[in-house]
Amino acid sequence: MSFRSKITQFQSLIALFILCVLISLLSDKFLTVNNGWNVLRQISVNIVISVGMTLVVLTAGIDLSVGSVLALSGAITAGLLKNGISIPSLNLFIGFSLLGAILAGLIIGSLSGFFSGFTITRFKIPPFVATLAMLTIARGLTMLYTEGFPISELGENFAFFGTGWFLGIPVPVWISGLVILITVLMTQKTRLGRYIYAIGGNENAARLSGININKVKIFVYSVAGMLAAIGGILVTSRLDSAQPNAGISYELDAIAAVVIGGTSLSGGKGTIMGTVLGAIIIGVLNNGLVLLDVSPFWQQVVKGMVILVAVIIDKQNSEK
Amino acid sequence: MNKLLKNGLGLLILGVVAYNSVYFKKLDEVKKGNSKNTLDTKVYANSFYQEKILTNTDKAIAINKLTDKLKANPDETFKQYAHSLGIGNIRYFLVKATGKITKINENTLDFDVDGKPYSIATEFIFGNAVRDASGIITMTTFENTMDFNNVSAELNEIIRNRVVPDLKKKATLGSQISLIGAVELNHKHLKLNEIEIVPVFLSDK
Numbered sequence: 001m002s003f004r005s006k007i008t009q010f011q012s013l014i015a016l017f018i019l020c021v022l023i024s025l026l027s028d029k030f031l032t033v034n035n036g037w038n039v040l041r042q043i044s045v046n047i048v049i050s051v052g053m054t055l056v057v058l059t060a061g062i063d064l065s066v067g068s069v070l071a072l073s074g075a076i077t078a079g080l081l082k083n084g085i086s087i088p089s090l091n092l093f094i095g096f097s098l099l100g101a102i103l104a105g106l107i108i109g110s111l112s113g114f115f116s117g118f119t120i121t122r123f124k125i126p127p128f129v130a131t132l133a134m135l136t137i138a139r140g141l142t143m144l145y146t147e148g149f150p151i152s153e154l155g156e157n158f159a160f161f162g163t164g165w166f167l168g169i170p171v172p173v174w175i176s177g178l179v180i181l182i183t184v185l186m187t188q189k190t191r192l193g194r195y196i197y198a199i200g201g202n203e204n205a206a207r208l209s210g211i212n213i214n215k216v217k218i219f220v221y222s223v224a225g226m227l228a229a230i231g232g233i234l235v236t237s238r239l240d241s242a243q244p245n246a247g248i249s250y251e252l253d254a255i256a257a258v259v260i261g262g263t264s265l266s267g268g269k270g271t272i273m274g275t276v277l278g279a280i281i282i283g284v285l286n287n288g289l290v291l292l293d294v295s296p297f298w299q300q301v302v303k304g305m306v307i308l309v310a311v312i313i314d315k316q317n318s319e320k
Numbered sequence: 321m322n323k324l325l326k327n328g329l330g331l332l333i334l335g336v337v338a339y340n341s342v343y344f345k346k347l348d349e350v351k352k353g354n355s356k357n358t359l360d361t362k363v364y365a366n367s368f369y370q371e372k373i374l375t376n377t378d379k380a381i382a383i384n385k386l387t388d389k390l391k392a393n394p395d396e397t398f399k400q401y402a403h404s405l406g407i408g409n410i411r412y413f414l415v416k417a418t419g420k421i422t423k424i425n426e427n428t429l430d431f432d433v434d435g436k437p438y439s440i441a442t443e444f445i446f447g448n449a450v451r452d453a454s455g456i457i458t459m460t461t462f463e464n465t466m467d468f469n470n471v472s473a474e475l476n477e478i479i480r481n482r483v484v485p486d487l488k489k490k491a492t493l494g495s496q497i498s499l500i501g502a503v504e505l506n507h508k509h510l511k512l513n514e515i516e517i518v519p520v521f522l523s524d525k
Contacts, residue, residue, distance in 0.1 A: 086347055093350040100341025153464045 011313065012261055012277040019281060023288035030291055037170055041238075043283030044172035045070075045231045047276055049250060050257035051183050052224030054275040057258050058187075059220055060200045060267025061120065061127035066228040066254055067247035068138035069112045074232030075142050077105030078151040078242035081158060098157050106229045112138055113225020117218035135251070142244050152241040162238030172234050179227060184272045196220060200267025256303070257282055260310040281306075359467045365474030373454050373475075374521060377500045380416040384436055387512050390505075398507050403455035405448075409508040412453035415517060418498040421491045428516065429491050439516045440491075440501070442484050449518045450475045453502035483519050490522065498523045 024031045049066050056063045081101035085094040096104065112134060119130045164171040187193035195216045198206040207213050231250070236242045261278030263270025285306060289299045381401050389397040402411035419433035427443040451457055451472040462468040491497060501517035 084350075086350075088347060091347045093345045093347045095343045095345060095350075097341055097343070099337070103337070103341055152466075 012274060012281065015260075016277060016281050016284065019284055019288065023284065023291065027288070027291040030288060035287065035291075037173075039280075039283050039287045040173045041170045042287070043279050044170075044176040045234050046250070046253050046257060046282065047176040047279045048179050048227050048234070049231045050254040050261075050275045050279045051179055051272055052227030053251075053254040053258050054261070054263055054270060054272055055183065055187070055196060055220045056127070056224045057255075057263050057265060058196050058200045058267055058270055059217055060203070061217065061221070062131065062255070062265075063113070063116065063221065063224045064128065064131040064251050065112065065116060065134035065138055066224060066231070067250035068135045068142065069109050069225050069228040070232035070235065070247035070250060071242075071244065072112065072138040072142045072145070072232070073105040073109040073229035074236035074246055075146050075151060075242040075244065076108045077101045077229075077233050078154055078236050079145060080104050081154055082151055098155075101158075102233060105233050106226055109229020109232065110222045110226040113222040113228070114218060116225070117221030120221070121214035121217050146242065146244040148244055150241045150243050154236070154240055154242075158237050159240050160237070162234050162236070162240075172238070175230065175234065179230065180272060180276055187272055192216065192219070197268055200264075200269070202268070253279075253282060256307045256310075259307060259314065262314060264314065265311075278310075359462070361467055361470035361474050364467075365471045365478060368457070368471065369475060369478050372456050373450075376454050376456060377414070377416070377521060377523070379454070380414040380500050383415040383417040383438060383501075383503070383515070383517070384433055386413060386415055386503075387436065387515070390510065390512060394507070394510055398505075402505070402507070403452050405452055405457075405459055409506045411505055411507055412449050413503045413505065414453040414455070414500065414520070415503050416498075416500050416523070417517065418496065421493060421495050421497060424491065424493060429487075431497070431517070440487070440497075440499070441516050441518050442488060445476045445479045445484065445518060447476075447504065448472045449502035449504045450479055450520055453520070479519065483522065486522055487519050 020030075029035055049070065053063055053066065078101075080096040081098065084096055086092075087094070116127075116131050116134045119125050119133075120127050161171055161175070166174055187196060195206070195211045198209070198211060199213055199216055203213060228247075232247065235246055239246075257278035258270070258275050259265065259278065260281055261270065261274030261276070263274060282303070285303065286299065289302060294302070386397070386401065389401075398411055401413055403413070404411045417431070417433045417438070419431050419438070421429050422432045422437070423430035425439075428439040428441055431438045431440050457471075459465070459468055462471075487497070487499070499517070499519050500521040500523060501519050503515055503517055505511075505515070
């Protein structure tokens with residue numbers, strides 16, 4: 001392996017290292033244990049969503065609805081936990097335990113993803129359009145369900161998922177770690193993982209080799225929806241409040257993490273660990289810009305530039 | 321047989337999860353239980369105003385003394401006299417003042433206290449100054465933030481409906497007014513020439 005190809009292989013890691021060195025030179029608050037946990041806690045949600053996005057992008061698709069699905073799932077979980085379901089005509093109240101509310105949130109997320117996957121495969125709608133429609137539908141449903149108001153005061157047990165610690169590590173970090181482990185094993189060690197890469201690499205060849213493409217795609221979008229729901233539960237738990245406008249533009253951060261992590265937007269190439277690195281780079285960049293007191297407007301410009309540079313590098317590498 | 325066992329096990333797990341996920345009650349009972357726990361914020365605010373705020377007015381600092389201290393040592397003055405429930409820069413002070421009405425504006429009264437100008441709010445009574453300035457209310461007393469915020473709104477309503485009309489009646493040009501009030505100041509961006517007092521109680525002296 002040549003020196004250039006070695007550099008290419010580890011470019012995200014090198015970028016992260018350079019970024020950390022630069023920020024730690026400019027701010028003495030960066031390399032502290034507290035700040036480290038803060039960054040990890042903050043990026044946990046993006047990691048969970050980005051992992052789902054990676055699976056979708058590996059099949060040459062895109063999911064623009066994850067931010068809205070995150071808000072919808074968070075709202076449903078919070079609403080069921082706090083208010084349950086009242087059916088006045090039957091004089092019946094259905095209450096939800098913590099487990100029940102979380103499961104309901106996850107089911108809603110998965111169903112949203114399933115719906116996107118179904119419309120993409122059944123009606124041959126481009127993923128961009130189908131998930132854009134789901135973005136609007138999920139946001140509208142969130143507004144309808146919450147009537148535009150936050151749902152707050154969800155209890156200490158629920159807050160544990162977003163703010164708690166287990167064995168000295170924040171719970172969101174454990175959850176994102178578990179998500180990474182399962183998806184890495186799925187993509188690298190199972191037949192399903194190979195199907196996902198095959199579909200993204202060459203869909204026609206995959207179909208001819210007997211892979212049920214529609215089934216795999218629907219599964220991937222459902223998983224992305226479920227992971228967005230996990231993100232929604234983490235955000236809601238952390239804030240102790242389900243905000244109707246939660247998750248706005250989260251899909252862009254997720255796509256940025258996927259691209260910076262080296263996953264090709266044309267599908268078939270990329271890794272979960274690359275995306276995790278991408279999410280860490282975005283998290284460290286965000287944290288560094290805040291520590292250096294850079295204006296939020298400039299932060300967006302810098303983030304956009306980094307994504308642009310990452311895509312250019314990716315394109316140049318793939319052309320070589 | 322193997323498939324039957326698998327399906328059976330799956331159904332059993334599903335049953336256990338469902339059993340631990342939802343519970344059913346009569347809607348009437350739930351509503352009855354909820355109404356017992358509902359705080360009447362109007363009643364609470366009224367008794368809080370009468371029994372807590374009005375009986376703690378001796379803690380108020382003379383407004384001129386406050387501004388002098390703020391000029392000399394703002395950090396220490398904020399530490400000693402300010403109250404706040406949040407972590408931001410906004411802090412509240414309970415003040416007392418006796419002075420002359422020098423101008424009657426649409427929304428405020430210009431108020432001169434021994435040569436120092438202030439204004440008294442008469443129209444826009446909003447925010448948490450009345451609730452928080454006394455420093456005797458805490459969030460932990462309430463089950464939720466909505467009740468806590470509603471108490472603040474009800475206190476403002478008391479000021480609007482009881483204190484302000486009385487103040488407007490007494491506040492003729494050149495008249496002498498004594499009051500207890502609440503003042504909101506920004507610790508980081510302190511502006512001592514724009515102090516507005518929210519009237520809390522009109523005193524006789």
